Amino acid sequence: MKFGVVVFPGSNCDSDAYHVLRDVIGADCEYVWHESRDLSGFDALVLPGGFSYGDYLRCGALARFSPVMDSVYKFVDEGKLVIGICNGFQILLEAGLLPGAMLPNDVLEFRCQWVNLKVENTSTPFTNLYKPGEVIRVPIAHGEGNYYAEPEVLDELERAGRIVFRYVDAYGNPTREANPNGAARNIAGIINEKGNVLGLMPHPERCSESLLGGEDGRRVFLSMIKSLETGAFLSK
């Protein structure tokens, strides 16, 4: 099984994702240049964090028109796995692969800090190794992570269990204080209807080694490997 890490001009967490997949987890992994149209051979893609196209105009707005994105749509249709982290999440939103949009953080500043996340759905291919309701510690680093969607869309996400991660306090409560950016309903990560595209603002690749202060993020990638190995998610 093989991971691809897409490199857009301005991506800057590409090497971090690559490092975790290859050196920490030992998965087969390659960079995919944004002009590439050939995704054959890959089973899962990472759209990494960073500032694709400088985040000019809107975060992720220009990256979605990169040549690789046509192939990403097909990749998703084929039921393969795509995870968008931070800027990658913003690109997925702009590309319409996930619903909603990002607004600037309500504090009007960039925020780099550790947050608590509750894993709300553990039956996804990205979270099957977490315990239901588990609270994990993961860093965020973004200026525009204030998730927005129409109330009906939010209700539908709630109903279908598509809110995968929420900002919570240490006890698992989605309080106002635990929400670092003003995101609707404390949403930190959501999944598409089919269940093979995850977008999240926090950075699991930054907490996959104990030396960096925590390992809670590693199971996101291990979950992906497990579900690819068993093919479990495709049956849904």
Added chain:
Amino acid sequence: MKFKGTVTVWLKESIFDPQGAAVKGSLAAMGFKEVENVRIGKNIVITLEAESPEAAKDLLDSMARKLLANPVTESYRVYVEEEKAGAQR
């Protein structure tokens, strides 16, 4: 014909604009008591060739829908004026 199009993009009225709220607060603190509401947006100025003002407007509208504004969160308006000959920018 050459036109100068301005696409103004701002957050939909239904969405809270924290930047606008912050500026409103500052203006009030400075004594501009008259201010009722502030919304912050951006202007994108595009010089383009088109056959008529209507055609230019259609083109700009299409650009706004596809790229310049995000329909989930943003509204936009398009203005077109003829680029005066010799007025180079």
Added chain:
Amino acid sequence: MADTSQKAPWREMGLKDSEYELIKERLGREPNYTELGMFAVLWSEHCAYKHSKPLLKTLPTEGPRVLVGPGENAGVVDIGDNLACAFKIESHNHPSAVEPYQGAATGIGGIVRDILAMGARPVILLDSLRFGPPDDPRTRFLFGGVVSGIAGYGNCLGIPTVGGEVFFARPYAGNPLVNVLCAGLMKHEDLHRGGAYGVGNVVMVVGHSTGRDGIHGCTFASDVLGEDSESKRVNVQVGDPFMEKLLIEACLEMMASGAVVGIQDMGAAGLTSSCAETAARAGTGLAIDVGKVPQREGGMNAYEVMLSESQERMLLIVSADKVEEVKRIGAKWGLHAAEIGRVTDSGNLEVFHNGKLEASIPVSLLAMGAPEYTPEAREPEYLKKTRNLRDEDIRAPEFGELKDILLRLLASPNIASKEPVYRQYDYMVRTDTVEGPGKGAAVMRVKGTKKGLVFTTDCNGRLVYLNPAAGAAWAVTEAALNVAVTGARPLAITNCLNFGSPENPEIYWQLKEAVRGMGEACRVLETPVTGGNVSLYNETDDQAIYPTPIVGMLGVLDDIEKRIDPGFKRPGDIIAVLGKVWGDARSLAGSEYLEIAHGMVAGDPREPDLDLARGIIDVLTEGAGEGVFSSAQDISEGGLLVALAECCVHGAEGARGCAVSPKALGCGEREDIRVDGMLFGECNTAAVVSFPADLEEKVSEICKRHNVPLSVIGSVQGSSLAVETCGGLRILEVSVEEILSAYKTGLEKSLKG
């Protein structure tokens, strides 16, 4: 060529009449306007170090680990495992004073390109910032702009901002300091130099197009800020971090391809300095055509192209047969990569504009011909007053006042947590940050090795103001101890000398003394100066800044798993002081306590005991290597008591309190000891450590071996910070909640006022 003898255009460009005469004499003719502009920028203080060069020559620059010393784009230090670290600190004070966001942003851009030019991938940033009082609206404007400029540019680049300092004091009100340190990593064989080697090789400009922005920026940087400085805003360049990110990736790829013979940032003085310096280093000449330089706006003449300070550009010297490869990589990243000329053997920088010769100047004259000045130095008048601080001038506080004083110190913006600043910086990107901002020195791992690299910036300008030699030596000592309390061995420094006008004899004396003190400390601590920057003329309306020679230090941890940090770890651990705490009135010189509690900036700071500091560094690194220490913290702003409070703040769950008595430090034995001196004195060569009780003998043995006094002062216990006098009287008890509240909210409160 235009005649310039009618007026004196050189004066407007910042050249003295005598310098103009020298140019004429050495050139053997009148320079034309373009040539004069080129001389003006390269002979500016900023580029030529006219007033500081003779002093800088006295600094130690060599050591077994130094691969590249001063003179190149950045110093390079061997860190073992065939790896090297390029690092340098640079100022962007004047641009930040007029346009704080862009000033700070382009400051980052410039130093990052310097590191890139050595062949290294830039991997960390630190910012050393100085502002006026936080309750001044102008300070708030500058502070907000600088911090968001650093965030806006640094975050986009994907280089973590892992540390630095922020210090507020009145003398910086009109002239803030923005110093940025960048470090990069490379394999030894990837080292590149900024030399135009190989006659016939091709000169290329890579990156952004060239516009009219920033013309004469470095003559501006070499001028005193005045009322018209705001109108000089036109000089400030606008940064494009996205372009810089692409430039980094493209240049690394170009260098890896083997095409690049020499590489140089186009920063201050743009094309002029990069051409002159690369040719001067290689002893060659260059012939370039400015018409071939990609331009942002039409109609630029040779003068404008040569002097433009447009950002995000690099000058490359490329093997003639590899030009196409460089162009291909440039196109891949969407960058200009234009051929603009050739390396020649003429020894001249020849500038053509669409084939017509516009300037021809001997490279050696341009790059190295500026006169050096040794101005008059005179001890400042104010020292007569400030030095004369007697014991009785400082009212001894009642015991009942101590708690309030401690909380005020912890809430002081100079001591309080800087989290409101650093949470705006992405300090984790690249997944190498093991210890980010907030606890002292930053610790980063080096992937593929067991190593850790440790970085800090330090300088207390108040101490330098009161005693330049001692203060500068303290900056080095504090930086070294900051590095050593992580368990790392200090290796080398980079410095940024921020001073007022050297043409003022009192300021020049400060500079001279500070360089002397810094050199002495670097020699004893064996941390050579590998490069840096000098920023003079930092004054407004005759008010000079505190002399601020900032030290950026690099240290290395052989095994990153053995690092230590300031936080207490276990209840029951013994707390001890390594070194000497004086405890007298003199040790309060220039202290935060003296300013906060007594409203005084006075005293004559002692010089650090450098041999003792060396011993403490040995004890810390050796002890860390053997795993004996649970925690370690240096003593700086706020003294011993604040250091202990910080150990509590960063303590592990259940280990956030302590009880101490300064008895073992000599309290009760010497008459000159005062309670406030003991608790708040800053000029101490000392560190606070904690360790399990059963390791006391082992610690004591290590200390003996290195001649370092070890004084046990208490233990980790309870949930408050408690202090007893030598008589056993409890004179202070502050709960950890109160400490945390003061420490965490202090900065925001003082900025909101």
